Amino acid sequence: MIYEHPLAYVLGVEGLALLRSYRGEHDREFVDARLTEIRKLLDDDTLATAAVEVARVETVEGYEIWSKTYDDPNSAFDIDEPIVHGIVDALPAGVALDAACGTGRLAAHLAGRGHRILGVDSSPDMLERARARVPQGDFRLGDLSRLPIPDDAVDLVVCSLALTHVADLGPALAEFARVLRPGGHVVTSDIHPEGVARGVVPSVRLAGGRPGRVATYHHLIGDYIRAALAAGLQVRRCEEPRHPRADTAVPAAAETLGPWDLWPWCLDDLVPEAARAILAGTPTMVIWHFQLSG
Template sequence: MTYEHPLAYVLGLEGMALMRAFTGEHGREFVEERIAEIRALLADESLAEAGVEVARVDTVEGYRIWSRTYDGPNSTFDYDEPLVHAIIDGLPAGVALDAACGTGRFAAALAERGHRVIGVDSSPDMLALARERVPEGDFRLGDLRGLPVPDDTADLVVCSLALTHAPSLDPVLAEFARVLRPGGHVVIADIHPAGVARGVVPNLRLPDGRPARVATYHHPIGDYVRAALRAGLRVRRCEEPAMQAPAPPVPRATPPDGPTAPGPWELWPWVLVELAPEAARAAVEGVPAIVVWHFQLAP
């Protein structure tokens, strides 16, 4: 169980913006505006008791609920798909494992490029959708830490938006290396650790209506490199595309001079930026949205 408070999130954005100002990215007027805004937020009684207790659920339960709406709209796909497609377009067709395949969006892309596709996921609900999407694929129920795939089977492993749910990267990267043939490739896309630290974590409602988030872990960039090296993988490429400019502010639920409305919990943290839009823009400007890795096993 975690405790989420909109005021805590917005004050965090203010602090991040002020730290960037402290290092010279913004001037005196910006700093004074942020301090005045913080005082106003702290004085806003409508935010004082807006905290929410949020359950933490595992991936099987979380993706069972999320499977119905996972494919859209999902803005993260705009970041990972172009880079992952660009990498796999440069690789020869063979046997490709879509690890944590979800609804099969990358399995479909791999099949279109001539690969024989194996998909593994721990969610039966996501696998059912993947089988419908890619009927020629071989989809198996399994865990990333113990893939139901023999040694030296795959020429390519693709894994997207999944390793942030793994408590440790070492057993997962070791499994990827185990199932690869010599010289095989691994392509990983993940929410950037800077995003995880800002609360970019899947949210959903439990059957009884309680708010919940899928268990997610913060893995610094160095953790990926160390786990890959220990598994015998070498880095071929790393990309960290920056976040796009924030969308236009969502209109407040009340007039600007009235009480502040933090918006529905389902849209946290995205709608919370409207409580301090300038601070939010300063806090996330140039910050990576995702990280994409290309590793290769020694021949």
């Protein structure tokens, strides 16, 4: 069980923003404003009594729930798609595996670029939606650490927003390398480890409206590199885009807590200046392009 306290979250945001002042990023006015805001937060009874116990939900169960709304507007899609599409569109068409394909978001794009599509996901509900979206694709139930794909079968593997849900990157990257033909490519996107550390973890609602969090693991940038190199994959490109809101005007602070289904990101609205200071200097996603030695 995960214990989530809104006061702890917003104080953490304030603290991260204040630490930036030690790098010379903020002036005295910013620091004084943060300290004043912290005092106000500590006196807010609505925050002090709003803590919740949140269930840790395994991936299959979590994505079964999430599949019904997975294709709703999602800022992560807006951030990774231009970069991922730019990488894969420069590669020749061939056999492409969408690993942890979800509802077939990337598979649909690759099919439109002339690739023959294979898709693997551990959620039957996600696969059902992927088959409807890309009817010419071959979608199979399976796990990232044991892909139901033969050796040397594909030219490209894409994997979006999934590797943060595996405890160990090694087996998944080794599987990507196994199914690739020599010289093949791997393109992955994930929530940046900085974001995972701040609690950017998918939320779901369980029976009776109980809050849950899909099991998520904090992989460092070096963890991706070590796992890739061990599998015989070489780094071709790494991108760490920031959130688009990092460059927009700071909104006025919200007066009340946002909807709990957006927890904890809605809490940023209570401390928008501190939250924007973090966004301005912190990547929101990490996107990798690897290539198998040929």
